[in-house]
Amino acid sequence: MVVHVDVVVVGAGLSGIGAASILKRDCPDKTFLILESRSAVGGTWDLFRYPGVRSDSDMSTLGYSFRPWRDSRALADGDAIREYITSTVADEGLQPAIRLNHRVVSASWSSADSRWTLTVMRTPTGAEFTQGDQQDATITITCSFLHVCSGYYRYDQGYTPEIPGLESFRGRVIHPQQWPADLDYTGSRVVVIGSGATAVTLLPSMAERAEHVTMLQRSPTYIASVSSVDRLADRLRGRMPERLAYALVRAKNIGRSQLIYQFARRRPEAMKGILRKAAARRLPQNFAIDPHLTPRYEPWDQRLCAIPDGDLFSAIRRGKADIVTGQIGRVTPDGIDLVDGGHLDADVIVTATGLSLLYLGGMRLVVDGRDVDVSKTLAYKGMMLTGVPNLSMTIGYTNASWTLKADLVARYVARLMTFMDRHGYRSVTPQADSAVASGQLTPLIDLAAGYVRRSIRSLPKQGERTPWRLHQNYVRDFILLRAGRVTDSVHFGLAGERTPPGMPTGLSGRRVRRPRRWRRQ
Template sequence: MTEHVDVLIVGAGLSGIGAASHLKRDCPTKSFAILESRSAVGGTWDLFRYPGIRSDSDMYTLGYSFRPWTDAKAVADGDSIRDYITNTIADEGLEQQLRLNTRVISAAWSTETALWTVTAVRTGGGEYTAAPDARPAETVTFTCSFLSVCSGYYRYDEGFSPAIAGSESFEGEIVHPQHWPAELDYTDKRVVVVGSGATAVTLVPSMAKTAAHVTMLQRSPTYIAPVPSRDHIADRLRGKLPAQLAYDIVRVKNIGYSMFTYQLSRRRPETMKAILRKSAVAKLPAGFDVDTHLAPAYEPWDQRLCAIPNGDLYRAISAGNADIVTDRIERITPTGIELASGASLDADVIVTATGLNLLVTGGMTLSVDGTPVDVSQTLTYKGMMLAGVPNFSLTIGYTNASWTLKADLVARYVCRLLKYLDRHHYQYVTPQAPTSVSAGELVPLIDLQAGYILRDVGELPKQGERSPWRLHQNYVRDFRLLRAGSITDDVRFGRSGEHPLDLPGTAVITVDGIHLRYRSTGTGSPILMVHGIGQSLDDFTEQHDLLSTTHRVVSLDLPGFGYSTRLPGRATLARLASILPAFLDAVGIAEPVPVVGNSLGGAVAMTFAVAHPERVSALVLADSAGFGPEVTVVLRLLAVKPLARVLMRPNRANSARTVQALFYDKTLATDARIDHSFALSRRRSHAATMLDIAHDLGTIRGVRPEWRRSLLGALRRLEIPTLVVWGDHDHVLPFIHLAAAAEALPKAETHVFEKTGHMPQIERPEQFAALVDDFLARRVGASPAAASAVQQA
């Protein structure tokens, strides 16, 4: 049996529970479920149980924006954080949505259904393993409209433990912090903690309280910063202000402070080094070799700064219960560790605080319409989505601040996105990286020099050079981007059954910063085809099939129409035509080209020819705009903005009437064409461009005469070979315009298609193709532009 939900959240840790809470608050009508591979919630804060486990940042920023942290401890222990998460589940009413012991192993997206199919296995009490000899696990299936992965970026079942010579000879115990034995007793024992990161600096002072002695053995130093365990401003505000207000004030203050210290570290590293060194010297015993043990070769925040509450590590060292040794391990002996320097450390317990193993997306495999997704080769969009992967988010928190700050932004952005999809009648959104980004310099999503990152950096998705394809690691900038920034940049929206790239030869190309959907089929001399107002390149499907046997046929969605992105500012006839030279260059057409334009496309073709006569060898104008004032009443009404807003509201019945009006033969108004028209009407950029053009070219009285007279006069002087064709039952631009065209362009050839509407290229495809082929065979060679191009060559 398959369970369906609107949103499926993977992971019940701090991120997953936060995502579910925001979803329930911001999108109360959405159904959702939370899948957790383990038998308990809490993620990191339930998995790690080593002594002293605590946050390495303050809880006013690690906590949720909607749930005040009211404990007096600003830096909290693991139990308190786990309680905070479980209390959030109870208070937000999320128990019914939890599915514990359920690990996702694969997720497959189908554009046809606009759904993810997610396969998971029951894990029982332990971790799932895909080993060949593992017992088959029970499989469960979910479907969802949106998949939100909040499983972190490391393996839960296995920490990183380097192979160390002699470890098998050790007579004591070797443990890894990720799987701490509950029965481990280190009282009055000698402990060596191998490592220098956040886990090591937490373990040492905690174990030193009962161990005989604890040594932190590090291969190289780490920057360490003492921080207060309490927030005195929070203490003063507690009880004097409402809890949420007090929390918000301290949260903003701490965000600002963490950003300040990070920026100081990056811009003035020597200043930060001096501050950290001065603090260490003041808190450590006289004679402690600070420059050997606490002065890394890298700059502050190349790796995450390790925080020690109230300087507890330094206090343990000062009390003589702990020390730091900077050296390399030669081998482990039965009684301790032999060092590369020749010294040795006696040990009863060795703790390998040597880091994590990276695991993006929780180890699940992804596919889109049957094609596997290599996450390591994908680009991240706004640090949270993947290029080419629809309705998918990935929560990776900050490395230079509290994880939850970024997780909150991601969760709220997903809610914004879901509401946008509903408001505009879309079913999915897919980030699309421009060529300028995908072909530029790429860096890993997590840009830290920590060993556990560098070991598996090739497994991480990539970032581009600029926003929204580069993560800022700056909360204020990311807040503006994710909470207030555009939701339509570099993405494509759609509905089930819509396949804008399904037609053979269809692709997206970036031209002058505009993403243009285009189609190129066949070989031979090229022909460019340009569609009408409110239409798309799909209007030339039949001509691609017929003419590509002898020509290279190229069509495009004009900027703002179909699935091409919109030009900045207001769209006009001249601006639509202005994209064509660069587009032709981008698709490798440098020679003069015949241009076939239908309706508005005819006016675009003529405008292009007047502006760049050297690029146009011939014109074929099919039921073209520009030859008379008469036009269907709907297009006249679009020039009146209040009426236009009403008329442009997506409505399938209106789309059906629009498509039926295009054809004499009403059987051509198929469900597929109506669905396509309806899909385009739901695209905001498409509707906005249509309104711009209607206002640019016409009024309530009809097509403006000024631009028509100017354009036709300029075209007439060029003497470009021109064929004007018309359907005798055109209800959009009436048949009488053909006589006006013959008068305006006396050297043009004309042709009438009987019992044909506004689109003869669809309604009379074979006749249209034969007519075009014959015209080009006879006339292109006589084109002045073509002759000039031949002479220049």
């Protein structure tokens, strides 16, 4: 039996649960399912279990707009965030709609039926198999609208580059994405390979039990110490209505993050000086800020790493940790030889070397019998694809909390579906005119991070101007997605109307003129 619902949300992480909650609130007449490939909700915050895993942005903006964050910690650990998500599931009544261990393999759109047909693989650890493996592992689900909240990296494996001699190492080699529950590193010498958010989180946490922890980096990253508590939130808590206090703190932190980002992009040398001086105040006098904390790129070309209360600097100051900048020559049975002749003793090597990008959860997209090459599509408002009807996706910010953008996208989707119901439309397809398609195009995620560069050719493109550019600016996106028209540069279709020819390839189409009745939508 084929199950049909109005909306399928792919992913039960922070953005997927938020999207389903907003859908239930704003479109109470819509039926929906949440399909999650793993065996638990929580997404990133259930997957990563390495020591010290935490948020790197404040919880008043990483949390949902409709659900105040009540913990006193502004930067929360993974357990607390996972509990926040599961509590949302319970309070919003989402559990009946969640299907765990359900991975969407392919999605095929039929214009004749105005619906998606999903091929879904189930694993035998799901609740449906408690009576025995009697049901087919592959099922079919149809829906009118598909909302993908699966993030953009692979959950089943991280990225580990080719490291000469790694197989000869006598100790444990761990990737943070597959952290073993039985690892005891007490009294061990640990080398963490990497310099990103995961590495700077691991170093101070592991230093509490390890004999010594070294962060071995090929090139440094910008690091900023931030307070682990929000003083304004603490002052307002209990003195005014909870939602009002939460809204004020959220607005303050949104504004603050945008100001810091804009300052960094417009005055990079000044920002470098501020970060350098702040680090020097917390580090030993003999610490070599150059080269260990002097990146070759400009601030926010890659995401800036936040450390709560300078914990990484404190671990270095106590002599429990250090940073080494250099290239690996070869891994030996007892450590790592460096190209410059140095050697690092190690009992445990942690390869915090990044993510493997996987767009749209790796699902195959088909529109009216033709495969969609996602790399040849244009992203519309950072959340839909040219030539692909009734599909939205969540791509969060790289310079602010992911959930800020996820919230805007979810509310826009709800508003879009309400508009379509009001006017009797069954499909909506973004269409780029020839001027946009022939202009300068760049990858959707414009970030110099390694995981983006490695997969840059597989990403959708973005144009030079709105609505074809993914802005890293919450205020602009708020105006565009919360107050802007839902009728710009899209084609609305009636039942059985075929998707305009050529559009699944993405970079073609005609200019869409708005009828008079749409002017105020």
